[in-house]
Amino acid sequence: MAKRIADEPAFVLHRYDWSESSLILELLTRHHGRIAVVAKGAKKPSSNFRPVLLPLQPLHVAFGGDAEIRTLKSAEWLGGQVMPTGEALLSGYYLNELLIRLLARDDPHPALFDVYAAAVRVLAADEPEILQPALRAFELLLLREIGLLPSLDMQTATLAPLVPLERYALRAEGGLVEWPDAEGRGGLTGEQWVAMQAALDDAAPFHAALRAAAAMGELKPQLRALLHYHCGVSTLRTRQLMMDLQGL
Structure with a gap:
């Protein structure tokens, strides 16, 4: 049974196009290190991921799967700091x-x-x-x-x-x-x-x-x-x- 991780502190390190609507993300997580996840539908205008998956911003994420690339289930922006310029x-x-x-x-x-x-x-x-x-x-x-x-x-x-x-x-x-x-x-x-x-x-x-x-x-x-x-x-x-x- 694939393990699901929730409420994991994370930052987006990099993002790649995976399909017309999805992204592959490199995440730095506190308890699991650097991981890769797929954010399905993240490029769609209606996606909840779209405004959240930004670099240099603190997140809490949930993901699951036992493959090399997990599946991102949710991502919550924690706020508290502006984007550097x-x-x-x-x-x-x-x-x-x-x-x-x-x-x-x-x-x-x-x-x-x-x-x-x-x-x-x-x-x-x-x-x-x-x-x-x-x-x-x-x-x-x-x-x-x-x-x-x-x-x-x-x-x-x-x-x-x-x-x-x-x-x-x-x-x-x-x-x-x-x-x-x-x-x-x-x-x-x-x-x-x-x-x-x-x-x-x-x-x-x-x-x-x-x-x-x-x-x-x-x-x-x-x-x-x-x-x-x-x-x-x-x-x-x-x-x-x-x-x-x-x-x-």
């Missing part, structure tokens, strides 16, 4: 692309769901000064949740402690390593990496990491390279779109 909207699509590329289906990550929900609230708040730190915080916590982030308070290869004023870089294949630039440009200091590890271990890790990342501009290129490596691409689609729009 401009750079914040593109940033939300970027988070969604990371989740689709890096999360296996049917692999629950409740803590990561909560981090994503917190990040989406920041995007909807329209506060440009914290947008980039929020992205860095999400990237770090995503990598840690799926086991791709080494401990940031020691050198990865040797497990040696970090020297507070020495600089270190995060590498895809080597983890946290000494920064080779003798003049000290780039990388982050040992003190900064230790502070970031403490933020990730905080009881409210997203907001703690956001605050820490606000003072760490050199974090962005290192995380970008790490994410591209694990996603198997040179540039993510959403990042290319951002660059194209900025170049207009």
Whole structure:
């Protein structure tokens, strides 16, 4: 007997046309991870799904079936936040692309769901000064949740402690390593990496990491390279779109 799940917190990550009237949705759910569902008739003007199945909006959904693609039974918009616009909207699509590329289906990550929900609230708040730190915080916590982030308070290869004023870089294949630039440009200091590890271990890790990342501009290129490596691409689609729009 096919199992039916009800009242499941969820976000729409992506949607595909399935037929003239229906959609296939990639959902991030709190207790079931990333799943695919078919929303039958969702493209019809009269469908109750039509105004609800939007990205970056909190939902409660019900679905059933035991196939790879389940059937969406209902979806309720929880309200409480506006749709991000401009750079914040593109940033939300970027988070969604990371989740689709890096999360296996049917692999629950409740803590990561909560981090994503917190990040989406920041995007909807329209506060440009914290947008980039929020992205860095999400990237770090995503990598840690799926086991791709080494401990940031020691050198990865040797497990040696970090020297507070020495600089270190995060590498895809080597983890946290000494920064080779003798003049000290780039990388982050040992003190900064230790502070970031403490933020990730905080009881409210997203907001703690956001605050820490606000003072760490050199974090962005290192995380970008790490994410591209694990996603198997040179540039993510959403990042290319951002660059194209900025170049207009």
